[in-house]
Amino acid sequence: MPDHAPLLCATGITKHFGGLAALSEVSLEVRRGEIFGLIGPNGAGKTTLFNVLTGLYQPDRGDFIFNGARLAGLKPHHVAAYGIARTFQNIRLFGNMSALENVMVGRHVRTRSGVLGAILRTAATRSEEAAIVRRAYELLDYVGIVQHAGGLARHLSYGDQRRLEIARALATEPLLLALDEPAAGMNATETNELKRLLEKIRGDGVTLLLIEHDVKLVMGLCDRVAVLDYGRKIAEGAPAAVRRDPAVIEAYLGGSLA
Amino acid sequence: MNRRAFSSPRLRWLAYLAIAALMLALPFAVDAFLGRAWVRIIDVALLFIMLALGLNIVVGYAGLLDLGYIAFFAVGAYSYALLASPQFGIHGSFLLLLPLGALVAGVFGILLGAPTLRLRGDYLAIVTLGFGEIIRIFLNNLNRPVNITNGPQGITLIDPLQFGGMALSKSYAVGGLTIAPVHSYYFVFLACALLAIIISLRLEDSRIGRAWVAIREDEIAASAMGINTRNIKLLAFAMGATFGGISGGLFASFQGFISPESFTLLDSVMVLCMVVLGGMGNVGGVVLGAILLTALPEALRYAGPLQQAWLGAVYIDPSDLRMLLFGLALVLMMLFRPAGLWPSSTRRREFAVEDETAGEERANA
Numbered sequence: 001m002p003d004h005a006p007l008l009c010a011t012g013i014t015k016h017f018g019g020l021a022a023l024s025e026v027s028l029e030v031r032r033g034e035i036f037g038l039i040g041p042n043g044a045g046k047t048t049l050f051n052v053l054t055g056l057y058q059p060d061r062g063d064f065i066f067n068g069a070r071l072a073g074l075k076p077h078h079v080a081a082y083g084i085a086r087t088f089q090n091i092r093l094f095g096n097m098s099a100l101e102n103v104m105v106g107r108h109v110r111t112r113s114g115v116l117g118a119i120l121r122t123a124a125t126r127s128e129e130a131a132i133v134r135r136a137y138e139l140l141d142y143v144g145i146v147q148h149a150g151g152l153a154r155h156l157s158y159g160d161q162r163r164l165e166i167a168r169a170l171a172t173e174p175l176l177l178a179l180d181e182p183a184a185g186m187n188a189t190e191t192n193e194l195k196r197l198l199e200k201i202r203g204d205g206v207t208l209l210l211i212e213h214d215v216k217l218v219m220g221l222c223d224r225v226a227v228l229d230y231g232r233k234i235a236e237g238a239p240a241a242v243r244r245d246p247a248v249i250e251a252y253l254g255g256s257l258a
Numbered sequence: 259m260n261r262r263a264f265s266s267p268r269l270r271w272l273a274y275l276a277i278a279a280l281m282l283a284l285p286f287a288v289d290a291f292l293g294r295a296w297v298r299i300i301d302v303a304l305l306f307i308m309l310a311l312g313l314n315i316v317v318g319y320a321g322l323l324d325l326g327y328i329a330f331f332a333v334g335a336y337s338y339a340l341l342a343s344p345q346f347g348i349h350g351s352f353l354l355l356l357p358l359g360a361l362v363a364g365v366f367g368i369l370l371g372a373p374t375l376r377l378r379g380d381y382l383a384i385v386t387l388g389f390g391e392i393i394r395i396f397l398n399n400l401n402r403p404v405n406i407t408n409g410p411q412g413i414t415l416i417d418p419l420q421f422g423g424m425a426l427s428k429s430y431a432v433g434g435l436t437i438a439p440v441h442s443y444y445f446v447f448l449a450c451a452l453l454a455i456i457i458s459l460r461l462e463d464s465r466i467g468r469a470w471v472a473i474r475e476d477e478i479a480a481s482a483m484g485i486n487t488r489n490i491k492l493l494a495f496a497m498g499a500t501f502g503g504i505s506g507g508l509f510a511s512f513q514g515f516i517s518p519e520s521f522t523l524l525d526s527v528m529v530l531c532m533v534v535l536g537g538m539g540n541v542g543g544v545v546l547g548a549i550l551l552t553a554l555p556e557a558l559r560y561a562g563p564l565q566q567a568w569l570g571a572v573y574i575d576p577s578d579l580r581m582l583l584f585g586l587a588l589v590l591m592m593l594f595r596p597a598g599l600w601p602s603s604t605r606r607r608e609f610a611v612e613d614e615t616a617g618e619e620r621a622n623a
Binding site: 054055056075076077080081085086088092093094095096097101104105106107108109110111113114115117118119121125128129132168169171172 | 457460461464465466467468469471472475476478479480481482483484485486487493497
């Protein structure tokens with residue numbers, strides 16, 4: 001359960017693409033151990049915020065404080081090393097690697113073997129490699145697709161690909177797991193299973209940041225949510241309260257109906 | 259699967275012994291049946307195996323298309339030649355010069371890699387192609403105002419490899435067997451090629467090898483998983499270049515003469531063809547590609563005399579025939595075996611028709 005200490009603080013994050021303000025002065029706080037939802041209409045800047053957070057884009061202004069460290073200006077692999085892992089809206093697996101290998105790649109950032117170790121097959125390299133394989137199997141089992149370990153990632157079913165992305169992200173031992181529309185394209189059963197998986201992950205001490213369109217999932221899962229519209233944060237708070245917020249209703253349904 | 263076939267350790271050792279005996283006897287058997295020229299061709303094939311395995315790291319594993327790879331071969335060859343020939347009157351030991359050539363080539367690999375990090379596909383190919391030409395043109399022109407490379411005349415009288423005062427450029431009689439230079443170089447090159455194969459296989463199946471393939475598959479996802487894509491790509495360029503540098507040094511010592519002419523774009527393309535035709539990303543396929551593409555053009559040399567003998571005149575010039583058949587082979591390969599003669603398991607799946615997926619979905623349902 002959340003202990004109210006902030007894990008991630010975003011302050012004044014601004015990102016322009018040409019003349020378009022994809023994000024303007026977005027500030028929010030994700031607390032340790034909570035499931036934080038990021039919602040908003042299409043094009044509101046949710047994925048841009050993820051990309052800025054994980055170092056794919058550099059913010060024009062603003063900074064992230066994550067677990068006591070400043071993130072702005074860091075490259076994606078540094079952000080991963082600090083403990084933020086993510087999944088992608090349009091699944092980005094290593095399609096021609098097996099499911100197991102995908103998760104093994106996720107261990108890269110927490111392991112050390114270099115070229116010399118690989119060529120000489122030193123004892124240290126071999127034991128590290130064995131540990132990588134063991135952990136990868138554990139994680140595949142954790143998300144429930146261990147039976148597909150040897151199959152190519154791109155041959156997995158859609159739902160299993162989403163699970164594999166989560167397993168790969170968990171392999172980096174994140175403190176914060178950022179999920180970009182994990183339930184997109186899933187049917188009700190799959191969404192329910194996903195919800196249980198995410199609750200299990202949170203139960204194991206990982207904080208979750210979630211972009212999601214499925215309102216039912218967000219309301220049932222998130223401790224707090226923030227709403228983005230045209231690159232601005234228009235609301236933040238408990239799901240039930242945000243749901244009744246007039247600004248949110250207007251953003252979703254348009255001014256005329258508000 | 260191969261491992262299961264040799265599950266009994268004794269059987270496996272027997273197989274290794276048989277292969278080793280075959281490898282030891284090969285140059286002498288070829289010498290006796292096909293002539294010494296073919297032993298030389300085998301030597302060259304072994305050099306090309308090393309080259310192709312180096313390029314395979316860059317192209318096959320990391321997915322970075324490099325059209326100037328022969329430049330690293332040139333850098334290695336010239337590093338050795340300049341420091342082991344009358345050119346500067348320096349005669350270094352190959353034990354020092356080969357690693358040095360590898361190092362210099364590796365540095366050049368990083369020099370080429372650094373400005374191209376943001377490029378992919380076609381654009382990368384164009385820049386690397388340019389790099390290959392720059393090196394060749396430099397070697398061609400570095401004879402004025404200070405003569406370093408001797409320009410288009412190249413460097414002659416390069417020292418052969420020497421083992422404790424035994425120069426490999428001389429013939430030796432051991433028992434009833436004459437060991438000619440081509441034989442002794444065969445064993446040196448074989449040892450180096452085997453080493454290159456082992457290194458390739460071990461790199462492929464390692465944390466670094468997986469990072470290379472991950473970058474090939476999806477660079478953004480790879481970086482989000484904590485892979486420092488810049489360093490890992492530079493590492494691929496450097497490792498590939500190192501292979502090229504070592505084989506370049508061996509080539510210089512073997513030939514005794516090098517000139518910029520040996521390092522043209524066509525040579526880069528040839529090595530790339532070995533990798534692609536053999537099977538990108540698969541060590542066995544790359545070795546096969548290197549052997550075939552070295553041996554086939556040589557075999558076609560017989561086309562001239564054969565025409566003379568059977569038809570009374572040479573109707574098609576053998577060198578024309580070579581290019582003709584080579585082109586035909588490439589087209590047929592692209593049509594029927596797009597993943598190469600002996601593709602890696604992942605590449606094969608990459609090119610496989612989608613019905614496989616349908617089958618798996620049925621199995622899941």
